[in-house]
Amino acid sequence: MDVGRDNLGNFYDGTITPADVVLALKLAVTGEYDPIGDVNDDHQISSLDALTILQAAAVGGN
Numbered sequence: 001m002d003v004g005r006d007n008l009g010n011f012y013d014g015t016i017t018p019a020d021v022v023l024a025l026k027l028a029v030t031g032e033y034d035p036i037g038d039v040n041d042d043h044q045i046s047s048l049d050a051l052t053i054l055q056a057a058a059v060g061g062n
């Protein structure tokens with residue numbers, strides 16, 4: 001994950017946290033697209049992306 005601010009103004013610090021899951025779910029609900037949140041590279045943000053981020057947060061989050 002890149003560090004910095006994406007085109008929606010969300011800040012990414014390079015670590016995966018539950019806050020990133022919330023952001024991904026928000027994108028999934030609103031239909032907005034952000035390549036940073038598209039962790040499985042299928043060119044859409046869905047609950048599957050959020051689940052993948054949640055699992056990453058549970059394993060390696062701090």
Ligand SMILES: [Ca+2]
Nearest residue numbers: 038042044049
């Ligand atoms: Ca995706």
